Amino acid sequence: MTEFLGLGFSELGGYGTLALLLALGFVLYGLTMGVLGGIKNDPRFTESSRRSAWAVFLFVSVALFVLEYAIFKDDFSVRYVYRHSMTVSQPWVKFVTLWAALEGSILLWAWVLSLYTFLVSLSVRNDALRPWVMASMFFSLLFFVGINLTVASPFTPNINGATEGQGPNPLLQNHWMMAVHPVLLYLGFVGLSVPFAYAVAALITRKLGESWITQTRSWLLSAWMFLSAAIVAGGWWSYEILGWGGYWAWDPVENASFVPWLLATAFLHSIQIQERRRMLKTWNVYLIIGAYATTVLGTFLTRSGVVESVHAFGNGPIGPVFFGFFAVLMLIGIVLASVRAPLIRDDHTINRPLSREGAFLAGNIVFLTFAVMVVLGTLFPVLVEAIRNVRTSVGPPFFNQFAIPLGLLLLFLMGIGPMLPWQRQNNESLLKAMQIPVGTGVVVALMALLLGVRDIAVLLTLLLCAYNIAGLAKLTARAALERGGLHKTFELFQIHPRRYGAYVAHIGLVAIASGIAFSGAYKQEKELTLRLNQPQQVMGRTAVLKSLQIKDQLDKRSVEAHVVLDSEDTYARLNTYVNQPQQPVAMPFVKYHPLKDTYVTLLAYEQKENWATVRVIETPLVSWIWVGTLIMVLGSFISLQAPGTSVQTRTRPQEVTA
């Protein structure tokens, strides 16, 4: 036992806390040096600030490694390990236990932030923004490393001398996605801190030109790519584990990740207007501040118990602390932006709404509205309680009310934006350009109508999806033909990776939209009890229970029902983990098909009487959501290949108009 700060730390806990304290010291040093470098305009201070980022990264990495080591060594004298780990867990579960609970995930957050700060310190240009960018990154670090040493310390000692821990939450031991989803999410969330830092630096130095935008584009796009992947990965986990056959429930935690995504997506588009047309400078600053601040707000909502959620996270002082940080971020942003606002002069205004920037701006307004509505919906129960003093919750119908029309509106704008040139458009050429896409859309929707699709939202989605694809295909084909033939398409990707990457991402989104529309409108499910070898009809298929097997393993007892649907074998399982015998976790069996998955969940069983109750779910096109996300990520990746294009003051006359 090591006496330290008046606490009796175990050896590992002591090392971890020491590493975090050293990291905190370097954070404070780096912050001070960054600010001094900015104020005194002395590059020596700035250099010092940059180098302290390396030390911070080193020490936070040490702390992360120590916690991981403590988990693998089953060192139950560290409270985090005692509460969230157990000796019999499989190695991969122990590995992800690092972020299975609050303190560990904040440490992971701090580590990702220190990694980004390190990378920024290597890549940041040697210009006036540099000291302030570093200082802003250190400011975020100060918060996260600080709470890791205080209210969310993973190294707090545990003095009961336990030889076995309480083990991780059963839901987290059940699927490898839990190893991926949180990491992706933090890579996305924390990635937004970089454009935020640049925005703050631009505000402080009054250099609100295109420079900060150009420098942060790759950061933003990477963060956006991770965040998109993380949100869908969370949905996929829900689909694979929770056994309800759905993937999105408008749960506060889902919303907490969706709001920053909406704002980041808006920002991704509006910075292009600033690059091209030098407009919306203030708007962009506010957007990125909002996007970054909402990542913190979301964490506050889910960790404070203000809003009830599936992710029943523990309460504690962490909520108010996060809310304080959210308030500080918003305050810094708003005060800075207000002070600087009179200095920001846009070089142009939107003179014709029917132009690409007009479509982008309209899209921006929709994204912002969407984000505000989701926040409102998430907080609505809190408002109702404050006003009427009744506890309520808001169901998915509430959100779908506005999410469907807004989503359709976004699909519509998404198809029209790429077809329009910057600045100018005479109405005739627009009408001509839109003939093929709109025609295709209408034809597809009519075909769907003939095939029996009667749901108006699905028909509209199909129409808009087809019109998007036709428009992008037309643009690509035209550009390729101009270069000498369709076989030149690949060349286009090499010359304009940014533009064609965006097209690919749009196609991914179209696939996701179709998947959401069909799975939302045509999900069918039925629960039934099967007795051994007695066939039953379910949704036009024959189901037979072939066997019920119980397997005991070190960390869990697993019950498997072998059900044959027509000729497909399914093995739905129910796992009961040794540390939570009262909380069985279903492992639904999912067989992916392009048009309709086979999905069986084991709900209840009685081995003595040889019966099992299962839920059979048929949801069309769910796989399209996962595949579409992969396409979207691929598109972002292609876009990232672009060399940073220099800012153009005027649009080129040979700009491709449809």
Place this chain on the structure above:
Amino acid sequence: MTTLPTARRRKQNPTKYLIGLVVLLGAIGYLVYGNIGNSLVYFVTPAEYQQKASEYAGKTLRMGGLVVSPDYNPDTLELKFTMMDSDGVTKIPVQYNGALPDLFKANQGVVVEGQMQNGTFVGKSLLVKHSEEYRAPHSGDSTDYKKLIEEAQ
């Protein structure tokens, strides 16, 4: 590096802000005056429900209480039981159609989401929350119950 053009106090153009504001307000209005009431789920205990039965008519409720005399047929998946409030007096008959979770037993706490129909609470979903500290409710611990209702998933 771009240099900033000499700063001039810009003329504010309020039109775009107005458009944005109108869109936002319109959306919020649509929510508030739309069928917001129908998508709210109210958390009540059986006793609270009985006090304001007329107010909760036709609304979706999440009700929590103690399971008394359950009757379940696994083949038809039909479940009937009585839900007792923690006051030990108020009882409400409950009907539910669906698989029974493992943890569902008599004298256990349960939370049901559904609607009242002719004096019977017809459940759409059944939520059983088990916590290590869980004790059968007795008179005077209704707070536990509220918590159970809120936390049940």
